[in-house]
Amino acid sequence: MFRQVQQLLRIGMEIPRSTLASWMVQFGQLIQPLINLLPERVLDYDIISMDETRLQVLKEPGKTPQSQSYLWVQRGGPPESPIFLYDYDPSRSQVVAQRLLSGYQGYLQTDGYEGYGLVV
Numbered sequence: 001m002f003r004q005v006q007q008l009l010r011i012g013m014e015i016p017r018s019t020l021a022s023w024m025v026q027f028g029q030l031i032q033p034l035i036n037l038l039p040e041r042v043l044d045y046d047i048i049s050m051d052e053t054r055l056q057v058l059k060e061p062g063k064t065p066q067s068q069s070y071l072w073v074q075r076g077g078p079p080e081s082p083i084f085l086y087d088y089d090p091s092r093s094q095v096v097a098q099r100l101l102s103g104y105q106g107y108l109q110t111d112g113y114e115g116y117g118l119v120v
């Protein structure tokens with residue numbers, strides 16, 4: 001946000017970071033219904049690609065800075081306009097895959113992580 005404030009200042013617009021942050025929150029609230037529809041749209045198609053990757057989150061409640069968390073990525077939806085969904089979870093448990101793929105009936109392309117084994 002700092003960079004945006006600086007860019008706006010260069011063209012003569014003085015907008016505080018707090019105002020920009022407030023606008024982003026309001027924008028997020030406005031598009032939330034659309035965001036809620038994306039997982040349904042992904043699950044409507046007959047093939048999903050999915051992977052999870054480790055990431056380190058500093059100052060995460062209940063975890064040491066050296067512990068790993070996971071970003072779960074799904075790719076699906078219509079081939080001409082694929083949808084990519086990113087879901088954070090502190091765990092790599094099969095329960096996460098089950099939650100993300102709840103109700104899905106189709107093909108699942110993964111890297112062979114056995115956590116997906118009983119999902120679809």
